[in-house]
Structure formats: C-alpha cells, structure tokens
Amino acid sequence: MKPRTPSVLFRGGYGFQYPWKRQALRRFANNTSFSTRKRASSLSTRWNTVSTSQRTPSTWTPSHTQTRCMASASSLPQVLINDMANQEVIVDFNTGTAVRYPSFWLRDHCPCAECQHPSTHQRQLDTFTIDPEIKVSSVRSTPSGLEVSWPATTDIPDTGSSATHTSVYPWEWLETHPPFIQASNKTPSPTRQTAQRTWAHVPPSAAPDNLPRVSYDAIMNTPDTDGLKHFLQNIHTYGLCFMPETPATPEATQSLIERIAHIRATHYGGFWDFTSEVNPIDTAYTNDPLPPHTDTTYFTDPAGLQLFHLLSHTSSRDPGKPGKGGESTFVDGFAAAAYLHKHFPQHYHALATYPITSAALGSPAGAFLNTNASLHGYPVLNHSSPTGRVSSPSPTMLVQIRWNNLDRFAPMTPSFPNHTALKSWYAAAREWARILESPEFLLTVKLQPGEPVIFDNWRVLHGRLGFEGKRRVCGAYTGMDDFRARCRSLGIEA
Ligand SMILES: [Fe+2]
C-alpha cells in the first residue's frame, strides 16, 4: 500500500462549547465509524473551515493544550481529534470513514521495540501497568504514521522515575486494525481486507486426464521442495490433488500426509486402514453410495485435509478380478456456493444463516458433537471477515463448508425462529444438494491403487458411488492450521 499521509487537525482538551462539536461527538458515541462523505453536508464544511484557517477567532479559540498541524494540505480532508473527554483519538483516513481509537487500546498496542519485541512481535509491555484512564498528551500526523505522545508515568519499576513515551502507528496498520466493529459498508479500505484466497475450479470434464497431479517421488524428494510446493499449491488453488506413482501400501500413503504435517487423530483413529464390512459404525464403511459431504461437521474445528488411497478393490465373486463401481466423487464447494449465490441468493443466505447441529452417533467411543452443538451449531456456509462480522455473507468471504446431511440431527436448542425460516432452510438445502450432484459440479473419478488423492475438507465435498466387492482404503486427516503453516513455511500464501 502506498501510504497516504493524512493531514491532521489536532485538538485537545476542549469542552463542549460548540454545538457542532456536540453533534459530532454524539455521532461518534453512537457509531464506531461514520461516513465522512455523508457527513460533508453537515460537518465537513466546518472541519474544512477549521483546517484551512478560514475559521475566525470567534468560532475557535486555541487553548494552551491545543496544537494544530497540517502534515499535508494537499491530502485534505483528513481529520484527527484527540477527544480527551472520551479518551479517544479519531482518525479520518480520507476513504470516507473515520475510525475511533481508544487511548488505552492505542497504548496497549504500541509497536515500538520497547513495547513489542522486534523479532517475535510479542507484547513486552505489561498491559496492566497502563493507567486504565490514560489520555493522549499530544498527537500528530507524520509520513510514517500517527505519532502519539503519552504522559509521564511514575510507576517505572525499581526506579521510581517517570518517563514519557512516544508511539508511532503506521497508517496501514491503523487503518486495517480498527478496534471496533465497522458498519459493513464503511469498513476501512475494503480492498486491503485479508486477501481472499485465489482458487480455481476443476470442472468435471477435467477427469480423468487433466486433474491436478504431482507424483509421489516429486513430493517426497528432499531436500528439493519444488515438488512439495507444487503439491501444496495445487491443494490450495484447486482444493485437491492426486499423487500418481505412489506405492500401494499404507506406509507410503502415510509418508505422503506426514510430508505436510502430523496426522490429526480423531475417534476414527490416526492413520486409518479399513475394508468394507458388515455392522459398520459409519456409512463410509459400507458399500452404500455416499452423497457429497464434508467430514467431521460435528467438530468445532473440522478436519482440514483428508488423504485417502484405494489399496485394493476386488470382486467378491472372484477375488482375482477387479470389483465394480465405487467411483469417488468430488465437488468444489466454493464453485457450487458461488453458483448458488448467483442464481439463488435467498438460498445462499439461508445456508449462511441458520446454525445446524451434527453428530457422529455410531462410534463405539461414544457420540461426538461439536462443543457448540448444544448452544447453536454452525451454518452450512461459514464466512469470515477481518472486521469480525459478516453482515452480508457472500462467496468472497466463504471460508468453510460444513455439509453432511447424514449427520445432521435435531438440535437441543432450536435453529429456526419460525416455520417460514425452517421452510426456507429446507428449500435451500434441497437446491444445494441438487447443485452438488449436477453434471457441472460432480467430478467422478475411479480411484486406482497407486494414485491416492488429497483434498481440502473445508472446501471440497467428497462422496462415492455404490460398489460391489471388497475394498481396502487407507488414509488420514491433517489440521487446516497445520496445512497452512506448512504452506507459509515454504513461501506459499495460504
Ligand atoms: Fe467422508
């Protein structure tokens, strides 16, 4: 970001002698931010008057606590108030939004090398030694950021001495770290919200020849990590990757996932290796078809990646012959959600809104519910925003899909406010299920021994067609945070 240098109007220690100031402060009290463009008609004329010296002495009388500086007259309008009464500094970023920063919060987040360790970036300042009623002494705009001077303190340990302190908050940091929830259409600098992941849809027509693939040897090669990077990048971009030329053994399969991170243990075990059987604990262990779903919807933190490898599939009539059916299905949930949003926005909204509870009830180890289940569960479409609030969910903020209709169960606390909402959710779920199994989205692949697949369980839904015969499949999960950490350690933005 090219730093803008907000010009500054600093005012300190004033009372409420001017009606327009009272109006402004009331607005600040009621809103964490407000539109400076909207404000133009009522207030910015006044501010401009104030900041361009056209103000007459009769409307503005500096006191000894008031200073004023204009860092750059050309970058107007940029207004900053040191509101001592409310212990807030208010910054106008010239983006149509002014943002309030409480004095205490600013002091607590001082980025200087004394307050924040220069390499670990951990807080070195003891938050609880800061005066809860701390006020800013003076503040000014500088090209490198907002410079705040703090009053002398007398509680420097062991010395009894007092010292003032100066903090400089880079503009970009300030603008992207508003301390309060911003109104959705007034979020500072939306273009610099956390970059949305770049992703690409692998259409069903890509199967079987044009799927993302990286060979076992390329992934496992050390110390050269090019193959590994390509592999991780594929998972990040496409949501899945196949790994040809893998030895058809559990050991080789396990080494692949451990190349990324340690295995995430669940009630199914760590690395699993199973054969279709009777009396299963989960439909995955039968030979019934499985509709597209994500795994572990009932976890507070659902499994991030899942890798699996079909080790063998033989006919039950003639073990020397291959079994029939059992094709794996994959659906890029981000692509499906974008389609849903475009064509059925009301359905998208319903799936993004109503919390759904899920559980794994068949396990001999006991029922598994997410820890929030008894409270509220989670929507099918989960969103995230740097502002901490998503008032209007859309695919650009979609981070996680939780969808397994087989595991959905009636919550202990209701999900829906009324019958209309309940019907709207079922209508949305019906359309969603239809889209997932439509030819535009349902990627079908007959897995082969020697070519395992890994996919992003927060994005890609997986399923399986019914089959005849005996299948042996092995695999494992790894956590999403662990995957991302591995990506970042290799310079891949994830
Ligand atoms: Fe599954």
Ligand SMILES: [Zn+2]
């Ligand atoms: Zn500091």
